[in-house]
Amino acid sequence: MTRQGRWRLAVWLLFIAGCVYVIARTAFNTDMSAFLPRSPTPTQQILVEQLRDGVVSRLILAGIEGADTEELARISKAMVRQLHQESELAAVNNGEMDGQQKDFDLLWKYRFLLSPAVTPEHYTADGLRASLLNDLDLLASPMGALVQRVLPGDPGGELVGLVDQLAGQSRPAMQEGVWFSRDGTRAMLLVQTRAAGSDLDAQEHAMQTIERAFESARQGVATARLRMTGPSVFSVQSRASIRDDAKRLSLIATVLVALLLLLVYRSPRALVLGLLPVASGALAGVAAVSLGFGSVHGITLGFGVTLIGEGVDYAIYLFTQIAPHSSARSTLQRIWPTLRLGVLTSVCGFSAMLFSGFTGLAQLGLFSIAGLLVAVSVSRWLLPELLPVGFFVQSGGMLSGAVMRMVHFAPRLRLPLILGVLVLLVALLLRQEPMWNDNLSGMSPVSQELQALDAQLRSDMGAPDVRYMIVLSAADQEQVLQRSEGLTVQLQQLVQRGMLQGFEAPSQVLPSQRTQSMRRSAIPDAAELRRSIAQASHGLPFRPGLFDPFLQAAAAARQQPLLEAEALAGSNLGLKLDTLLLKRASGWAAMLPLRGVQDADALTQGLAAQPDVILLDMKRETEHMFREYRHDAAQNALLGALAILLLLAVSLRSVRRVAGVTLPLVAAVIVVTAGLAWSGHTLTLFHLVGLLLVVAIGSNYSLFFDRESGAGQGMGQHHGQERTVISLLFANLSTIIGFGLLSFSQAPVLSAIGSTVALGAFLSLVFSAILITG
């Protein structure tokens, strides 16, 4: 190795060490922040917070099936007993009564402070008389036994009212004392994790804990099966399937590509060297994103590496184009201008993503740019130093002969191709069906089958998706609770008018301190209350002295400290409060989930007058955000395309050549889009990223063809052209192997990118041959 070579090697090693150092100190995150626009609206902010660690994100719905009802109930009970011991789970519920004792105790203890019925009038003789008459009715009803038990301490009916208020939602069916699906084939459990839904490692651990509890609870009932669903289950499973697919498919792809290259190079050393550019590029990309953004998102890591797949090609171009008796250096001098222009073209394309309003896209942009620049630099300055002297790739033979004949024939297809692409373009523009999918399900990395299971379990639980939610913001907890109380009154009117089926509010579980003290001071003193109750029960058949416990409790409640959130900890009520009342970066927020909204627009208008009140339509808002995301990406892609055109115009200085280089890429993009559209795909963001990659990779092909058609003719370097074409063919083959395999993935994300890029890269090469040569 030359002195210069040793220097270069040292610089490279230092650089890699620097990257590793940065990466070792990098925080990796997998939360939804990458999907959050950089300057979100308040609604988007709340939406993302909800998706990230709202209550819904922490729920795991489990169904046990495959055995008879009694057996399933037994398993369900045993599982719950075991899961109650697990500190990572905030709540486990299968409908058994035992789980609710703590809540009843709390309601009983704080009934005077919690009940909306407690007003000064409520405890006058007239108010009590009305309550007592109602009590008599209740005693005769199926509620009789419960009422009788609490009557001596609660003639005002506070507890019954509170239980009613909290039990408003629909519940799953019951068999054998536990929740079951309506058809009785599936026992149902609801688990809430302590960790946020975005903490996928914790969620995965929680799922394993549930599975373990199931395994030990089923005691050899081999047919019994556990099914789980929920947003976090989706995330964990899709992460696993992406990881598994990526691992499996990229392993196969690596082996296949390695075999192909080994066949071509006939040198294991060259094979290993060929991986250096892309590996260095990946490290540099991660380090750059870490330095630029402070942390690296999982998505960037996952897709970034595929995005710099182009880097693999650089080594192929170099190695394959070394002619016998010429050195790597002289070959590089020959191909470097084209390679450089290709890299710059890709960088232009990706740089548009840098300015995206979405962190995820911006990170991908930076990753790709840094990765490609480093990959090409390693190919340019380091690889020639490390290649064995005299290395060259055997060319000629049947293969290249056949290929060259095809290349020479290709230009005859020019007219049919242009016509065909034009027809496709017109058809695409005239197409009626929506081309883009902005549904969450389209973006969701979850298979249709899992989504169906989710819908099934949800309907079993009588727990439809929460779609509408009112979000209130205020500076502190007391204020937000007071606002919630005010809104509760309005919502109750809406329920009575039939515009709403029901709702939940944090102030139902924890009234504001102001309201609590008003209720407390509404309780009359002992002497007055004794007089009133005597007067109220006159002529009614209540046993004398029956209400003494009530008089004592009321006297005690006048001195009772107000209810604080801490007192609810560990109960279902506390859990509910946690989900409905949130401390946010700026102030506090109250969530009021709505059920059975009849007319969302009317509701929005009714609420519009109030400041800091937002009606959040989770479905519409999510779709809106993803649409914005996609628009943003599409816009950036267009800008990138313009930048590419500008770059080519400046470098090639010929309108004809610029048109020649870009035409095959445009044609490839049109044909791939048409192919996706007519094979029943609606396009997502991932397809768009794939198309961007097609342009990046394809531009190298068309530039090399352009160079050959420009330079090759005059000098008659037939062999040079042949080597170039063969190098493009191998680069293309390795791309098709890599991305083509990805298209077999179960994960929609991977298969979308895989099929788009594999097809697009292939077409770019073929179209370049047709449109440029000759």
Next chain:
Amino acid sequence: MRLTLLLAVCLLGTGPVEAEQDAAAAETSVWGLPQLMAGMAGVKSSQRKFTERKYMSVLTTPLESSGTLSYRAPDRLEKHTLAPREERMVLEQGVIVVTRAGQGKRTMMVNQYPAIGAFVESIRSTLAGDRTTLERYFQVKLEGSAARWRMQLQPLDKATRDMVREIRMEGRGTQIAGMEIIEASGDRSVMTVGGESP
């Protein structure tokens, strides 16, 4: 908690008396639970008037109510109280729906409370003539004849026994004439069932 309902359930198994079947049962010298259950199973639907008195320790005088009871095999029961206030209570497939004038609907799952659940289910099985289920939950004592019988049910399950000490039923043929539920607390509920309701 839902003893009234249980009471209603118990009283409902009584359909139009099927004379032949009764006569046949009376003629056989060995009349017993199997015969009674077989008779009950033959009843597909019925509708009768009832009056109910609840003696409760919290009250000095019993609460009285009256209305109609209806049953449709195998598991739909309705207690429609007309006085002192209208109230409709329907048990169907383990769900109780109570509708009271001016108060909307209230839905309860029978099995939310295992003791009551087992209890209601087994009473239902009496009506359906399902002897196996009945004997799984109760110790059953039957005396008298097909023409006039008395049945005593004592819960086997401890949780149920904590709430209900004993259920006494009396009837003629496949028709229950009266029923008394004695709760563990000493409270009692007595229901008499009258003629067929239109």
